[in-house]
Amino acid sequence: MLIKRYAKNPILQKEDIPYPVATVHNAGVVKYQGKYMMIFRSHLFNGRSIIGLAESEDGFHFKARAKPFMVPSDQEPFKAYEEYGVEDPRVIFMEGEYLITYSAYSRHGVRVGLAKTTDFETVQRFSMITEADYRNVVIFPQKFNGLYARLDRPHSEISPWSVWISYSPDLRFWGESKLIMKPVQYHWDEMKIGPGAPPIKTERGWLNIYHGVFPTMDGCVYRLGVALHELDDPSRIIAVGDQWILQPEEMYEITGYVHNVVFTCAAVPEDDGTLKLYWGGADKVMCVGTAVIDELVDHCLNHPRKAI
Ligand code: BMA
Numbered sequence: 137m138l139i140k141r142y143a144k145n146p147i148l149q150k151e152d153i154p155y156p157v158a159t160v161h162n163a164g165v166v167k168y169q170g171k172y173m174m175i176f177r178s179h180l181f182n183g184r185s186i187i188g189l190a191e192s193e194d195g196f197h198f199k200a201r202a203k204p205f206m207v208p209s210d211q212e213p214f215k216a217y218e219e220y221g222v223e224d225p226r227v228i229f230m231e232g233e234y235l236i237t238y239s240a241y242s243r244h245g246v247r248v249g250l251a252k253t254t255d256f257e258t259v260q261r262f263s264m265i266t267e268a269d270y271r272n273v274v275i276f277p278q279k280f281n282g283l284y285a286r287l288d289r290p291h292s293e294i295s296p297w298s299v300w301i302s303y304s305p306d307l308r309f310w311g312e313s314k315l316i317m318k319p320v321q322y323h324w325d326e327m328k329i330g331p332g333a334p335p336i337k338t339e340r341g342w343l344n345i346y347h348g349v350f351p352t353m354d355g356c357v358y359r360l361g362v363a364l365h366e367l368d369d370p371s372r373i374i375a376v377g378d379q380w381i382l383q384p385e386e387m388y389e390i391t392g393y394v395h396n397v398v399f400t401c402a403a404v405p406e407d408d409g410t411l412k413l414y415w416g417g418a419d420k421v422m423c424v425g426t427a428v429i430d431e432l433v434d435h436c437l438n439h440p441r442k443a444i
Contacts (some may be wrong), residue, residue: 214406
């Protein structure tokens with residue numbers, strides 16, 4: 137068992153939130169002043185999503201703030217693209233600020249926005265960094281040859297939805313895009329894959345925990361897998377682990393708002409070589425588990441498949 141589920145999952149759910157929500161899931165988590173800050177997605181009762189904030193001393197027990205952290209912007213140019221809600225935030229720390237990427241839904245499709253905070257009290261929209269239709273942007277917490285790098289997942293009718301890398305000098309303009317990882321037919325992630333947690337730096341490469349989807353007669357099953365990217369050139373994938381590392385098994389993952397979903401937006405590395413992996417269970421509750429980082433890297437190298 138690579139991921140050890142916390143015995144008291146779920147760790148955050150709608151009953152824990154001081155304002156009315158239908159779900160708590162797909163949260164970004166990062167350390168800030170020794171605390172774990174969780175920015176989580178919630179469906180409102182109209183089916184649209186907002187983002188809340190919960191804090192923890194130990195990464196397992198979270199307390200939600202009284203008010204939401206991000207709701208659809210009322211300022212252009214963001215207003216037009218966030219009308220239907222903000223979803224699935226990822227957060228990293230870089231150069232003194234916390235960078236938050238999130239999906240923005242509107243009548244014009246789904247785009248990804250970038251917002252910044254330094255104190256988790258206020259948040260500033262920075263830029264919409266994709267056109268429609270993109271989701272799942274994770275930014276590497278380091279520059280490469282002076283450029284920021286991100287993974288994302290565009291939608292295409294022709295090719296199964298795959299992972300791409302892009303670069304930017306300023307977080308605003310992105311380019312040099314390249315497809316780096318595809319689903320494999322009749323494997324657990326054959327339908328589509330997408331970046332999950334922001335990549336984690338290890339001695340042997342960047343660890344990328346991603347999600348993969350398999351279509352069944354009973355709907356789609358969302359699972360998690362791992363890939364390892366070269367340290368100096370993250371567009372080069374050393375290995376993709378061919379077997380999933382987590383699949384829906386507990387009741388809170390099998391039934392909920394959307395059945396059979398484990399979906400991650402965050403993994404927090406610890407000093408002892410472990411990480412805390414956070415995932416949404418069935419799009420309804422937040423869960424946590426622990427893993428040994430070296431074991432996840434070994435998993436990529438010991439059960440490899442080609443990236444493309
Ligand atoms: C994806 C996104 C995720 C969600 C998943 C399972 O397409 O909408 O936010 O967790 O589906 O429903």
